[in-house]
Amino acid sequence: MSNYLDLSINEIHELLVKGKIKPIDLVNESFNKIDNNKLNAFITLDLEGARKRAMELGEMEVPQDNLLFGLPIAIKDNIMVDGLRCTCASHILENFISIYDASVVELIKNAGMIIIGKTNMDEFAMGSTSETSYFKAPINPWNKDKVPGGSSGGSAVSVAAGYVPFALGSDTGGSIRQPSSFNGIVGMKPTYGRVSRFGLVAFASSLDQIGPMTRTVYENAILLNAISKKDPKDMTSFETDEDFTRLIGKDIKDMKIAIPNYFVSNVVEKSVLEVFNKIVNLLKSKGCKIDYVDVNHIDKAVTLYQIIAMGEASSNLARFDGIRYGLSEKENTLEDLYKKTRSKGFGREVKRRIMVGSYILSGENAKIYYNKALEIRDDLKKSFEKLYKEYDLIIGPTSSRVAYDTGLNDDDPLRSFMDDILVMHANMGGFPCMSVPMGFIDNLPIGLQIMGKTFDEAKIYQLGSFIEKELNLDLKVGANHE
Amino acid sequence: MSDYKKTIGIEVHVELKTKEKLFSPSSNLYGNLANTNCNIIDLGYPGVLPVLNHEAVSLAIRAASVLNCKIRTKMHFDRKNYFYPDNPKNFQITEERTPIGYDGYVEIDDDGVKKKIEILEMHIEEDTCKSIHSKERTLLDFNRAGVPLVEIVTKPCIHTSKEATLYLEKLRELLLYAEVSDCKIEEGSMRCDANVSISKTEELGTKVEVKNIGSITNVGLAIEYEGKRQEELLEASEKLREETRRYDAKLNKTILMRVKETGNDYRYFPEPDIPYVILSQEEIEKVQSEIPVLADVRREKYLKSGISLLNANKLIANKDLSDYLEEFKDINLKTASNLLLGDISAYLNKKELSIFESKLDKNKFSDLVKKLDDGVISNKNFKDIIVDVMEREIDLDSLLKEKGIENVVDNNLVLEIINKVINENEKVVGDYLGGNERSLKFLMGQVMKESKGSVNPKIANDLLIKTLDERK
Numbered sequence: 001m002s003n004y005l006d007l008s009i010n011e012i013h014e015l016l017v018k019g020k021i022k023p024i025d026l027v028n029e030s031f032n033k034i035d036n037n038k039l040n041a042f043i044t045l046d047l048e049g050a051r052k053r054a055m056e057l058g059e060m061e062v063p064q065d066n067l068l069f070g071l072p073i074a075i076k077d078n079i080m081v082d083g084l085r086c087t088c089a090s091h092i093l094e095n096f097i098s099i100y101d102a103s104v105v106e107l108i109k110n111a112g113m114i115i116i117g118k119t120n121m122d123e124f125a126m127g128s129t130s131e132t133s134y135f136k137a138p139i140n141p142w143n144k145d146k147v148p149g150g151s152s153g154g155s156a157v158s159v160a161a162g163y164v165p166f167a168l169g170s171d172t173g174g175s176i177r178q179p180s181s182f183n184g185i186v187g188m189k190p191t192y193g194r195v196s197r198f199g200l201v202a203f204a205s206s207l208d209q210i211g212p213m214t215r216t217v218y219e220n221a222i223l224l225n226a227i228s229k230k231d232p233k234d235m236t237s238f239e240t241d242e243d244f245t246r247l248i249g250k251d252i253k254d255m256k257i258a259i260p261n262y263f264v265s266n267v268v269e270k271s272v273l274e275v276f277n278k279i280v281n282l283l284k285s286k287g288c289k290i291d292y293v294d295v296n297h298i299d300k301a302v303t304l305y306q307i308i309a310m311g312e313a314s315s316n317l318a319r320f321d322g323i324r325y326g327l328s329e330k331e332n333t334l335e336d337l338y339k340k341t342r343s344k345g346f347g348r349e350v351k352r353r354i355m356v357g358s359y360i361l362s363g364e365n366a367k368i369y370y371n372k373a374l375e376i377r378d379d380l381k382k383s384f385e386k387l388y389k390e391y392d393l394i395i396g397p398t399s400s401r402v403a404y405d406t407g408l409n410d411d412d413p414l415r416s417f418m419d420d421i422l423v424m425h426a427n428m429g430g431f432p433c434m435s436v437p438m439g440f441i442d443n444l445p446i447g448l449q450i451m452g453k454t455f456d457e458a459k460i461y462q463l464g465s466f467i468e469k470e471l472n473l474d475l476k477v478g479a480n481h482e
Numbered sequence: 483m484s485d486y487k488k489t490i491g492i493e494v495h496v497e498l499k500t501k502e503k504l505f506s507p508s509s510n511l512y513g514n515l516a517n518t519n520c521n522i523i524d525l526g527y528p529g530v531l532p533v534l535n536h537e538a539v540s541l542a543i544r545a546a547s548v549l550n551c552k553i554r555t556k557m558h559f560d561r562k563n564y565f566y567p568d569n570p571k572n573f574q575i576t577e578e579r580t581p582i583g584y585d586g587y588v589e590i591d592d593d594g595v596k597k598k599i600e601i602l603e604m605h606i607e608e609d610t611c612k613s614i615h616s617k618e619r620t621l622l623d624f625n626r627a628g629v630p631l632v633e634i635v636t637k638p639c640i641h642t643s644k645e646a647t648l649y650l651e652k653l654r655e656l657l658l659y660a661e662v663s664d665c666k667i668e669e670g671s672m673r674c675d676a677n678v679s680i681s682k683t684e685e686l687g688t689k690v691e692v693k694n695i696g697s698i699t700n701v702g703l704a705i706e707y708e709g710k711r712q713e714e715l716l717e718a719s720e721k722l723r724e725e726t727r728r729y730d731a732k733l734n735k736t737i738l739m740r741v742k743e744t745g746n747d748y749r750y751f752p753e754p755d756i757p758y759v760i761l762s763q764e765e766i767e768k769v770q771s772e773i774p775v776l777a778d779v780r781r782e783k784y785l786k787s788g789i790s791l792l793n794a795n796k797l798i799a800n801k802d803l804s805d806y807l808e809e810f811k812d813i814n815l816k817t818a819s820n821l822l823l824g825d826i827s828a829y830l831n832k833k834e835l836s837i838f839e840s841k842l843d844k845n846k847f848s849d850l851v852k853k854l855d856d857g858v859i860s861n862k863n864f865k866d867i868i869v870d871v872m873e874r875e876i877d878l879d880s881l882l883k884e885k886g887i888e889n890v891v892d893n894n895l896v897l898e899i900i901n902k903v904i905n906e907n908e909k910v911v912g913d914y915l916g917g918n919e920r921s922l923k924f925l926m927g928q929v930m931k932e933s934k935g936s937v938n939p940k941i942a943n944d945l946l947i948k949t950l951d952e953r954k
Contacts, residue, residue: 318572
């Protein structure tokens with residue numbers, strides 16, 4: 001079996017340009033490596049489509065300036081790819097075949113990338129272990145007894161396991177960054193509006209954002225270059241035209257970095273803090289100015305998330321009613337049709353969130369909870385914006401612990417939210433935020449998150465790339481970090 | 483007379499005549515084959531997003547302006563959540579909290595008494611799809627899903643059915659002439675609901691909503707019926723319920739649809755997929771400067787040219803005819819309006835055609851008016867050829883020639899007929915000369931009869947009087 005996919009994308013690109021390999025070689029290698037029964041990374045694989053596309057691309061001249069040409073990519077199964085099943089890991093869409101491409105998928109295809117398949121996830125992106133998937137849950141390649149994180153668990157696994165160098169995930173409250181942390185990969189949630197959401201099945205519209213999941217910081221920036229574009233089909237997207245790699249390699253001396261005290265408080269496990277503190281010392285030694293700061297409302301992010309995300313989700317998921325598409329339980333009355341279809345179609349976690357969301361928006365509750373949450377969210381955003389006047393970046397651990405045992409969250413729905421206490425602020429404020437591997441605990445990777453001001457992804461990549469280079473961690477699955 | 487006072491509030495939904503739908507690029511067209519004007523957005527597919535159509539916002543600004551509303555410069559949309567098959571996303575995008583227009587009024591003229599009907603608010607929202615119910619099943623036509631609407635809500639300031647119908651007629655006229663909407667009630671591009679309550683005191687009574695009434699006249703009838711029904715119940719010491727009813731025009735009755743449940747909960751919240759809409763004063767003024775001439779201006783012009791108020795209002799109410807008339811600069815408006823409202827309207831109605839769909843081109847029509855004015859042809863002549871005029875591409879002169887219609891305009895020939903009539907009716911002539919004016923009518927009738935209608939009545943009349951006067 002070839003191992004081209006273990007090379008950097010610059011090296012692969014050179015081989016393609018020189019004609020030493022063809023896109024089909026990469027596709028074949030990718031499918032050879034995917035042992036889907038082992039890790040359950042994919043819900044749908046498209047061997048035929050990928051091979052066909054690879055053959056087409058093989059006929060073309062490889063564009064010198066397009067590093068992504070001919071490379072395989074995995075897409076989270078809540079993003080529409082024309083002609084492929086889009087299940088959102090739910091029974092209700094188990095047999096739903098998309099009839100259009102998400103705008104981000106159009107960009108991926110135009111860049112000459114090859115879609116390998118659709119990755120496993122928490123049902124409708126609701127969860128942080130990927131265990132709420134209607135299908136067999138994906139498995140952490142570092143340790144088969146541990147969760148891969150979620151909700152973009154399948155995407156993280158497919159990159160970590162070396163199936164593909166690239167994957168797309170979506171992040172509503174940490175769903176790109178937390179599984180990236182658990183799998184030892186790089187995951188970026190870009191600024192809200194940087195990447196079009198047209199074709200992403202909405203969970204919480206004001207928080208959702210699609211982002212790249214990759215092996216390295218540089219490759220992450222390259223993929224973000226390709227997928228960020230103002231989209232006339234998404235009114236919340238914005239004009240964007242910049243090279244996100246432009247600051248990579250630049251000196252980080254005198255960079256001003258803030259660490260919210262909350263991010264290093266007792267909500268985070270000690271072992272994680274130990275790894276994090278090493279990073280802080282490293283940065284100090286390299287001339288960064290680091291301060292510990294208090295941020296107003298920072299401890300309320302989970303509560304805000306539960307109110308806002310569930311309120312919006314209860315409305316976004318109302319369209320799955322058995323009338324136009326998806327699972328439909330034929331019943332005699334309309335009400336029975338709705339009830340039966342939705343009872344059978346949605347899993348427990350999704351139903352729980354729809355119910356909580358409906359309650360939160362009901363009557364007077366809308367004022368007490370939802371409107372109040374929007375106000376506090378605004379204040380929280382302002383608190384961070386105030387910080388950004390003095391600091392370039394904010395850092396902290398991505399997750400409060402490393403990947404944990406499967407099945408742990410089953411009896412306690414709140415526990416899974418606690419995984420995300422450090423990552424939700426970026427969604428609340430719309431800020432860009434990336435997780436980059438910072439070390440290992442018990443042979444399991446753990447990520448550092450770097451949050452920047454709105455539109456400032458380039459600076460995040462600058463710091464992330466610096467740390468990546470300094471640490472030079474062996475992130476190949478199987479490497480021993482005991 | 484009843485001691486009860488009616489209080490009525492009216493809600494009107496009007497479809498905006500944009501090219502595309504409110505949130506998708508599908509065509510906004512009425513009458514096409516079912517489910518041909520819809521896309522994944524209108525169908526509420528997973529992953530789709532709404533994109534606001536600015537033409538709809540402009541038309542809403544127009545509407546708000548002609549309704550004398552204040553216009554909100556910063557607004558957002560809201561989701562109204564409820565499950566129903568005609569509601570593809572199971573939420574409707576509307577403006578619950580920040581309606582684009584508010585605090586407006588429409589002035590009505592109730593037999594010379596002017597009254598302002600106050601508009602509480604006017605907001606933009608998307609239409610649902612159309613349900614077609616049959617015995618076993620319900621079919622859905624998504625052509626209407628996402629068509630832009632404005633909903634116009636009055637304050638409960640209307641107290642008679644006449645005020646209600648006058649308001650609706652005026653509202654329709656304003657929106658029609660501002661070219662905001664076709665306002666065709668029969669096609670559903672204007673839909674009226676009336677909230678009716680009665681009370682003996684200042685405190686308002688229990689409100690009953692009568693939905694989707696099929697014509698403006700029927701709104702009046704429905705209000706009258708509803709007032710009586712409520713009065714009878716109250717007089718029988720029964721308690722009224724808040725309910726929704728519909729008006730059955732055949733039975734002239736309102737019929738219960740559903741009793742309003744308390745706490746109908748739409749779980750409104752701001753639509754996160756559409757950012758705030760900010761309207762600048764310049765933008766608002768630009769839209770306002772483009773509002774077409776309103777009906778009142780035309781009406782005044784008609785009245786000045788000698789058209790009766792009745793006919794002027796008829797023309798205004800039939801915007802096609804009024805628009806058609808606008809195309810002529812030098813034309814006798816009175817003759818033209820009589821022609822349009824008389825035989826031509828009758829013909830068009832029978833054929834269910836718009837005047838713009840007929841073969842009555844501008845030249846033909848102005849020629850027609852001129853020839854009628856000059857007496858070259860008579861009204862009777864026109865009746866004989868109307869079908870050809872309306873359906874054939876032929877100029878008037880050729881048509882008249884083909885039909886052998888050439889009026890006797892030669893005064894000598896007319897005189898010959900007049901003399902013949904005078905000679906044959908010596909007694910009547912005597913009566914006339916003796917001062918009996920009515921005898922003239924008889925003689926004129928005889929002239930027309932003798933000429934088989936081929937003489938110009940005006941010329942003949944003048945000549946007849948002249949000839950008779952010579953005998954005095």
